[in-house]
Amino acid sequence: MLTGKQKRYLRSMAHSLQPIFQVGKGGTNEHMITQISEALERRELIKVSVLNNNLDDLKEIAEELAKGARAELVQLIGRTIILYKESREYKEIELP
Known part of the structure; x- marks a missing residue:
């Protein structure tokens, strides 16, 4: 669970990011969730539009x-x- 201070820090980091996934009229599915999970392992912080x-x-x-x-x-x-998920192998973000 993230604290308010950590969320504020992550929001400031995410400001310059571009969304790398889009949810269309088909909604979410298992394949999309798997892709997002893999992207989070690599990047730790992503935007979804x-x-x-x-x-x-x-x-x-x-x-x-x-x-x-x-x-x-x-x-x-x-x-x-x-979305944020701490990476096991590619950790770059140090939370306050």
């Missing part, structure tokens, strides 16, 4: 992705989800 044609609840999508990838939901802002 939810397209306008997806009518599902954004909070549910964010929680489903975080739970499926065993990651922490840092922030849901607009239609952008920020």
Whole structure:
């Protein structure tokens, strides 16, 4: 579980990142969650964009992705989800 200070730090780091995944009208699936989990192992911090044609609840999508990838939901802002997961092999981010 991340503290408020850690979330603030991760949000500042994520500000300059571009979304590397998009959730379309098909929603999330097991393949997408696997891909996100692999990307998190490599990068630790990623952004996921939810397209306008997806009518599902954004909070549910964010929680489903975080739970499926065993990651922490840092922030849901607009239609952008920020996820963090500490990497075992490629650790770069030192949390305060």
